[in-house]
Amino acid sequence: MSLEHILLGMLHDPSSGYDIKTAFSEGARHFWSAELSQIYPTLKKLEKRGWLKSRTEPSSKGPPRRVYRRNAAGRRELLHWIGAGPQMGTERFAYVAQLCFMHELDNLEATTEFMLELRGKLSDFLTMLLGVESELTGRGQAAIDSLSAEDFHVHLALRMGIHSMRAKVRWCDEALTRIKQRQQPRAVRPRGPDKNPKEVRHG
Amino acid sequence: MSLEHILLGMLHDPSSGYDIKTAFSEGARHFWSAELSQIYPTLKKLEKRGWLKSRTEPSSKGPPRRVYRRNAAGRRELLHWIGAGPQMGTERFAYVAQLCFMHELDNLEATTEFMLELRGKLSDFLTMLLGVESELTGRGQAAIDSLSAEDFHVHLALRMGIHSMRAKVRWCDEALTRIKQRQQPRAVRPRGPDKNPKEVRHG
DNA sequence: CGACACTATATAAGTTTTGCTATAGAATAC
DNA sequence: GTATTCTATAGCAAAACTTATATAGTGTCG
Numbered sequence: 001m002s003l004e005h006i007l008l009g010m011l012h013d014p015s016s017g018y019d020i021k022t023a024f025s026e027g028a029r030h031f032w033s034a035e036l037s038q039i040y041p042t043l044k045k046l047e048k049r050g051w052l053k054s055r056t057e058p059s060s061k062g063p064p065r066r067v068y069r070r071n072a073a074g075r076r077e078l079l080h081w082i083g084a085g086p087q088m089g090t091e092r093f094a095y096v097a098q099l100c101f102m103h104e105l106d107n108l109e110a111t112t113e114f115m116l117e118l119r120g121k122l123s124d125f126l127t128m129l130l131g132v133e134s135e136l137t138g139r140g141q142a143a144i145d146s147l148s149a150e151d152f153h154v155h156l157a158l159r160m161g162i163h164s165m166r167a168k169v170r171w172c173d174e175a176l177t178r179i180k181q182r183q184q185p186r187a188v189r190p191r192g193p194d195k196n197p198k199e200v201r202h203g
Numbered sequence: 204m205s206l207e208h209i210l211l212g213m214l215h216d217p218s219s220g221y222d223i224k225t226a227f228s229e230g231a232r233h234f235w236s237a238e239l240s241q242i243y244p245t246l247k248k249l250e251k252r253g254w255l256k257s258r259t260e261p262s263s264k265g266p267p268r269r270v271y272r273r274n275a276a277g278r279r280e281l282l283h284w285i286g287a288g289p290q291m292g293t294e295r296f297a298y299v300a301q302l303c304f305m306h307e308l309d310n311l312e313a314t315t316e317f318m319l320e321l322r323g324k325l326s327d328f329l330t331m332l333l334g335v336e337s338e339l340t341g342r343g344q345a346a347i348d349s350l351s352a353e354d355f356h357v358h359l360a361l362r363m364g365i366h367s368m369r370a371k372v373r374w375c376d377e378a379l380t381r382i383k384q385r386q387q388p389r390a391v392r393p394r395g396p397d398k399n400p401k402e403v404r405h406g
Numbered sequence: 407c408g409a410c411a412c413t414a415t416a417t418a419a420g421t422t423t424t425g426c427t428a429t430a431g432a433a434t435a436c
Numbered sequence: 437g438t439a440t441t442c443t444a445t446a447g448c449a450a451a452a453c454t455t456a457t458a459t460a461g462t463g464t465c466g
Contacts, residue, residue, distance in 0.1 A: 001422070002297040009304035018444055031299035038423060040446065062443035063431055075307070082305055083313075086298040086321040090453095093363070094205040095289040096234035100360045101212035102285055103352040104278070110286075111356070118289040145385070149306040152385065153314070156378045157303045160296070160371065167370030168363065175359045182348070182355065204451070221414055241453060243416060265413035266461055293423095 002089070003042055005081040006032055008051060014069040017043055027132045027154075030125075030161030043068050051077055108179050115179070119172035126165035133158055205292070206245055208284040209235055211254060217272035220246055230335045230357075233328075233364030246271050254280055311382050318382070322375035329368035336361055 010020055010028075017039045024033045034042075046052045051074030057065045070078070095118055102111045136155055137144045147155060213223055213231075220242045227236045237245075249255045254277030260268045273281070298321055305314045339358055340347050350358060 002295070002300070003422080006297075006300045009300060012307070016444075030294070031296040031303075033293045033295070035424060036445080037425080037447080059431090059443075061432060063429090063445070065444065078304060079307065082301045082308075082317075086301065086317060086324060088324055089295055089297050090236045091233070091294070092205070092236070092292060093234045094209075094292050096360045096363050097205070097209045097212060098285045098289065099363075100234075100356055101281060103356040104215070104282065105285075106352065111359075114285075114289060121289060121291055144381075149309065152381075153303055153306040156314075156381065157299045159377060160299050160302075160374050163370040163374040163377070164367055167366040171363050171366040174362060174366070178347075178355075178359065206452075219414075220416095237452095238454060239415080240417075240455080245452095262414070262461085264462055266415065266459090268414065 002087065003032075003034055003038065004046060005078060007039070007042055007046060008070055008074050008078040008081075011052060011068050011070040011074070014067045016065045016067050018065070027158070030129060030165075031157060046074070050074075108183055112176065112179055115172050115175050119169060119176075122165055122168045122172065126162065126169060129158060129161045129165060133162065205235070205290065206237055206241065207249060208281060210242070210245055210249060211273055211277050211281040211284075214255060214271050214273040214277070217270045219268045219270050221268070230361070233332055233368075234360060249277070253277075311386055315379065315382055318375050318378050322372060322379075325368055325371045325375065329365065329372060332361060332364045332368060336365065 007020065010023065015023075017036060020039055021034075021036050043052065043054070047054055047068065051070065052068045053071050054066050054068045057067050059065050099111070099114065102114060105111070133155070136151060136158070137147065144155070210223065213226065218226075220239060223242055224237075224239050246255065246257070250257055250271065254273065255271045256274050257269050257271045260270050262268045302314070302317065305317060308314070336358070339354060339361065340350070347358070
């Protein structure tokens with residue numbers, strides 16, 4: 001189970017279930033996410049297994065917090081997990097399946113609208129990730145060089161989300177171009193080698 | 204539930220649970236996947252709900268096949284799903300979490316090894332996707348222009364996987380470069396504006 | 407002909423994840 | 437002063453998903 005190990009990894013610094021949920025809503029969102037109703041029982045399970053220790057802390061702004069922290073056994077388990085090599089889970093993208101099936105609509109306008117909406121969402125996500133990056137590395141290459149070992153690795157991880165989102169936004173643009181091209185199949189091809197075109201309008 | 208709708212989408216052409224599993228193992232793998240033990244009960248559920256019809260067919264190489272096909276009600280449900288706009292599920296990448304936590308190891312050699320192994324796996328996946336693409340569009344732009352509406356949309360979907368995988372392979376390369384840079388922090392920066400370097404080895 | 411691999415369907419058992427609901431103190435808005 | 441929102445924990449039901457196992461016909465290799 002990956003969530004168990006991800007919690008172990010996050011609990012180097014002590015934090016509550018609520019803190020972890022907050023982390024998933026912010027920077028960590030590009031690689032994992034979980035609901036509170038999954039986080040709380042998992043924390044309990046990990047403590048029962050002897051990988052975490054908890055204590056209650058008074059809170060200035062709400063009910064008392066139960067703060068968990070990883071112990072030596074938990075660290076051993078974490079190292080075992082990351083030592084087992086990259087874990088490749090199944091990637092699932094419902095929107096790609098939706099796109100696949102849009103041929104049933106028999107007009108490309110719906111596909112265009114779909115891709116535009118998707119582009120907006122992906123682009124918003126990219127913007128968020130770039131914001132997280134500039135918080136981390138703000139002042140250019142010099143700041144990147146002086147990151148702590150932890151932030152260096154977090155930054156590497158963040159770069160994956162940025163590369164991936166940028167690629168997906170570009171994919172949307174490519175798709176929109178292909179759709180336009182298909183809607184006007186008789187248009188001139190830019191800089192084609194054919195000097196005697198036969199399919200051009202208004203030749 | 205997405206799997207239900209994905210099965211509805213795939214069952215324009217009649218096929219068995221086994222056929223669908225095969226599709227998930229091949230081209231469709233870059234956007235969804237499911238086990239037989241999840242596919243069979245879902246097909247039954249969809250038939251009970253009146254969205255699919257099934258019949259048994261004799262098979263030349265094994266026990267009789269139960270072949271499902273979407274009906275008009277199933278098509279309506281599918282169109283409703285794709286009309287609701289892009290469904291953005293939670294993306295989960297255990298390997299990015301693993302990378303995040305590798306700072307605990309206090310040496311970058313493990314990180315290098317990890318990224319190299321990951322690069323290999325991602326690159327293999329990319330190769331597979333490019334193979335599927337060339338089966339679909341083999342003979343260049345002309346072949347792309349003459350795709351059926353269905354294959355056109357499938358190709359758009361496939362391009363997402365290709366863009367995304369390519370970006371991830373590039374991310375691995377970038378990460379490996381950053382790691383090297385960090386291991387030799389005193390090396391000359393290429394084409395820097397500083398004409399009087401102070402931190403360069405061997406002058 | 408027996409072992410093995412492949413095609414095909416099916417179910418049981420268990421895990422993982424989501425969604426909804428309840429409780430409750432503290433801060434903020436109207 | 438009441439309503440809403442934020443912080444914080446907890447439990448339950450249902451959905452989604454995985455792993456393991458069972459059955460059975462068919463072809464093939466030795």
